[in-house]
Amino acid sequence: MxxxxxxxxxxxxxxxxxxxxxxxxxxxxxxxxxxxxxxxxxxxxxxxxxxxxxxxxxxxxxxxxxxxxxxxxxxYPGFGSASGTLGWSSEAQLRAEQQKYDEIARQTYARFAAMDVAELSRNSEALGLGRNIFANNCATCHGTDARGAIGFPNLTDASWQWGGEPDQILTTILQGRTAAMPSWSGVLGPEGTPQVVAYVRSIAGLGHNPAAAAAGKARYEQICLACHGPEGKGMVALGAPDLTDSDWLYGSSEAAITESLTKGRNGQMPAHAPLIGEDAVKVVAAYVYSLRQDNEVAQSEGQH
Ligand code: HEC
Ligand code: HEC
Structure with a gap:
């Protein structure tokens, strides 16, 4: 003033x-x-x-x-610019409260520093914190239940584009991931595209035209094998998804696979180290890993 x-x-x-x-x-x-x-x-x-x-x-x-x-x-302050004999100010109060919360966060993360992601995923305090971090930073894209949507992967299933081990999940969240599948319409042409689509659906166990799929196999081996592997099981290093499982990022219908091939797909997971800090990333990675463990338990229970 x-x-x-x-x-x-x-x-x-x-x-x-x-x-x-x-x-x-x-x-x-x-x-x-x-x-x-x-x-x-x-x-x-x-x-x-x-x-x-x-x-x-x-x-x-x-x-x-x-x-x-x-x-x-x-x-108190109020009489012009006089600050009042108590020296109170809303700014100082805010700063004191922020320092208090920063200190609590620092102590919490310090306790977690010695544990790795797998250990944290069994620590209920870390999981509670991780769930909050997820709700505030990840749920907008991956859904509040982490089950994803078209173009945003489901984090609760057993299928991992970039790997589901603790270190791989940590790297994904810290550094982000950029998937790069170019458009193949120029290479495959109007004739080759439906053949390769039929072949992809055949290895995925979905309905297809057998003659078209047989013709598509050779093209697959020529072009797609390099990233999606000889059996279509994908490649973690490139983020090339498994084409044989029931988990589809963009959809398994003929129309959806055709679109994947003709337009190309470039999914982007943003790097979160600069957004929320490495300590928070480690805790949320543990939360994501715990979802995966839940799922494996559920699956093995289902098999008995
Ligand atoms: C702006 C949207 C967005 C936000 C926010 C986001 N993600 Fe992602 N995430 C994606 C997309 C898109 C992909 C898939 C990238 C691709 O196509 O390979 C992805 C991929 C992932 C994967 C890899 C899945 C796999 O199958 O390997 C993990 C793990 C993940 N995200 C966790 C998180 C966590 C944890 C957060 C919060 C800290 C988060 N994401 C925030 C969009 C987002
Ligand atoms: C350079 C490596 C590379 C090559 C070659 C490649 N792909 Fe891909 N493909 C990827 C990546 C990476 C993704 C994931 C894209 C994303 O997450 O946005 C992908 C995604 C897909 C998808 C979407 C899967 C889903 O879950 O929705 C299909 C289908 C697909 N590829 C089929 C093919 C076929 C068929 C060919 C050969 C014509 C091919 N790809 C060639 C890297 C490749």
Whole structure:
């Protein structure tokens, strides 16, 4: 606040408080008229107004607020740019609270520093924190239940494009991942595309035209094998997905696979180290890994 504003505020405050005191003095004076007398104003023919003194309690409330204002203005900021004798400020209060939370976070992460992702995934305190970090930073893309959507992978199943081991999950979240599958429409042409689509659906165990699939096999081995592997099982190093399982990032219908081939796919997982810090990434990686463990337990239980 510059000094002109400060003076303006001081004058306004003094006028308001002074005005209140003056009003108080006026009304507290012994009324000349007696109790029960009217002001002499009459409305609607018979509606008159008593001129009684103010009730005592009301007067004391008034005195109380003037005294309160005076004490408040001495202790706290409010009288122009004066900072008040207590030295309180909303900024300092905010800073103190932030420091308190930073300190709690620092102590929590310090306790987790010695543990690796696999250990953290068995620590209930870390998992609780990880669930919160996930809800605030990941759920927008992967869903609150981490089951994903078209173009955003399901993190609770057994299929991992970039690997489901603790270190691989950690690297994915720390550094992000950029999948690069170019468009193949120029290479495959209008004839080759449906053949390769039929072949992909055949190795995935989905309905297909056998003759077209047989023709597509050779093209697959020529072009796609390099990334998706000889059996279509994918390649973690490139983020090339397994084409034989039931987990599809973009869909398994003929139309969806055709679109994957003709347009290409370039899914991007943003690097989160710069966004939320490495400590938080490690904890959320443990949470994601715990989802995977849950799923494996569920699967092995299902097999018995
Ligand atoms: C802006 C959207 C977005 C946000 C936010 C996001 N992700 Fe992702 N994530 C993606 C996409 C898209 C992919 C798939 C990349 C690809 O196509 O290979 C992905 C992939 C992943 C994978 C790899 C899955 C696999 O099969 O290997 C993991 C693990 C993952 N994300 C975890 C997280 C976590 C944990 C967070 C929060 C800290 C997060 N993501 C935040 C979009 C996002
Ligand atoms: C340069 C490596 C590379 C080559 C070659 C390649 N792909 Fe891919 N493919 C990928 C990657 C990486 C992805 C994941 C894209 C993403 O996550 O956005 C992918 C995704 C796909 C998908 C989507 C899978 C899903 O879950 O929705 C299909 C289908 C596919 N590829 C089929 C093919 C076929 C058929 C060929 C050969 C014509 C081929 N790819 C050639 C790297 C490759």
């Amino acid at each position: 510059n000094s002109a504003w400060s003076i303006y505020v001081i004058v306004l405050t003094l006028v308001t408080v002074g005005g209140s005191v003056w009003l108080l003095a006026m009304t507290a004076r012994k009324p000349e008229k007696k109790e029960g007398e009217t002001t002499g104003h009459v409305w609607d023919g018979d509606l008159a107004e008593y001129n009684n003194p103010l009730p005592r309690w009301w007067l004391w409330l008034f005195v109380g607020s003037v005294v309160f204002a005076a004490i408040y203005l001495v202790l």
